[in-house]
Amino acid sequence: MSGINWNECSVDFGEASYPYYFGEDCLDRIVASMAGYGADRFLVVTDDNVLQLHGEKLLPALARVAPVDVFSRPAGDGAKSLHNLGACLEQAIAAGASRQSVVVAFGGGVPGNLAGVVASLLFRGVRLVHIPTTTVAAMDSVISLKQAINSTHGKNHIGTYRTPEAVYFDAGLLSTLPSKQLRSGLCEATKNCLAIRPQSIAQMRDRLAAGDLASPQTLLWLLEESLEAKCSVMAQDTYEQRAGLILEYGHTVGHAVEMCDQRLRGSDGLSHGEAVMLGMLAAARISNAMGALDDAAVAVHEELARALGVGTEMPGGLLIEDVMDVVRVDNKRGYLTVSGEEAAMVLLGRLGVPLGSHDLPLTAVPLGIVKEAVATLVPDNQ
Known part of the structure; x- marks a missing residue:
């Protein structure tokens, strides 16, 4: 640019x-x-x-x-x-x-x-x-x-x-813009790579390794990637109620962590992108526990989180039950029929491929499995 x-x-x-x-x-x-x-x-x-x-x-x-x-x-x-x-x-x-x-x-x-x-x-x-x-x-x-x-x-x-x-x-x-907010945008771009455009993961690694996240060239690449990813899944789903729900990858747990942290620390809390990255780590571990996403794909999630310089644990002070209370009222309820002991989540079967269908990329996940994944995000010293 x-x-x-x-x-x-x-x-x-x-x-x-x-x-x-x-x-x-x-x-x-x-x-x-x-x-x-x-x-x-x-x-x-x-x-x-x-x-x-x-x-x-x-x-x-x-x-x-x-x-x-x-x-x-x-x-x-x-x-x-x-x-x-x-x-x-x-x-x-x-x-x-x-x-x-x-x-x-x-x-x-x-x-x-x-x-x-x-x-x-x-x-x-x-x-x-x-x-x-x-x-x-x-x-x-x-x-x-x-x-x-x-x-x-x-x-x-x-x-x-x-x-x-x-x-x-x-x-x-x-x-x-503080580096925290620059990284937040990169977390959303990473979501697009993991869930929609895995062919872009190598270039994302290169951008992160170069370290100049604020350069006009990086910003232009981010914009082009984001437009390509979002328009590709929303071409026939204007309101993001079917195929476009893939864009919600990481958002079920991510939104819950973000909201709980904002209640605790206000504007000093996690950025949206940082919370979504934690949500993607949880989603990857959930899919792995359900026998879908393999260990190598989970490792890619963790590698990119570290390269982004964002935390891989929730901030101290957040309670698992508080996070789960928000997960239970996630705004994707109703797109997929689930029981009172399940959450409708976007999971990956492999990188770039949802565990649900392309037309409706949601999976019913027992809340017990979600809770176990959230527990892996709790700091060791808490």
Whole structure:
């Protein structure tokens, strides 16, 4: 991406399609493009960290196009709540929002999800634009129509689907991103390699060995890989309810660990990608225990986790039963009929091949086996 200031590709999921613009140090081009929407107001949903780091780069320029109203909350998954959803909607209406307004998701996956639900509900639907500022958002969450917030019981229980007007990615905004967040995006890319594109594992190893995770070349490769993986499985599954569920690999246990850790440590907790990597380790061990995934494939999971520099154990203080309580209410319930003592999980039979069918890549897993796998993630000193 170095030296490339403006590029466009099309994200196509069945009948849904939207442009993805990307470049480096291209905020002026982003604002110029957004000026063409004829918006009467921009409703910017962000978090306090992004606002402090990048607000002055975007908001004054955007305000020269149309009035800007900002809804910001402390960073962290806790922002994806019903309380904040209601507050954001009320603030938008009080500020004078109309059906000609545009909701702008400015930040990582959390502001992106909250903004997506706001755009879906405000006046029964207004336009949505994503400006991601993290690798996870740019390479994963915005390449989807799913928009959701959390319930008090679990992750992403309340949501909808919304096709954005466009995604705008300025790689220059990632220059301030901590290495933890860069690794988080690489964890999601690793998920794509393990579950969808095992032919890319060798190149992922090379990128990790080189160590320059923030280079424009690595970011471009991540974006291309993510687009290829997600579009390939969502071409005939726009809403990720059948074949697209493979993208949930690692998310059953991962979401549970993430939510429990956020409750304990707030924004200092695991990143989404780190939690998903732990979820993939658990999923690999579960599949192995069920006689499907072989030892060599499990070892590949563990090798890549170490190469990513993420932990292979849950943070201290997390209780197995708390994690299992969230697993029991995982948002994939209903796609596959399971008993009250089972969880519907995405597992692999071998790298790149789900244990379930390609059309519905879910397997009913006894909760006892899930609990045993979660127990392997507990630190030895706990």
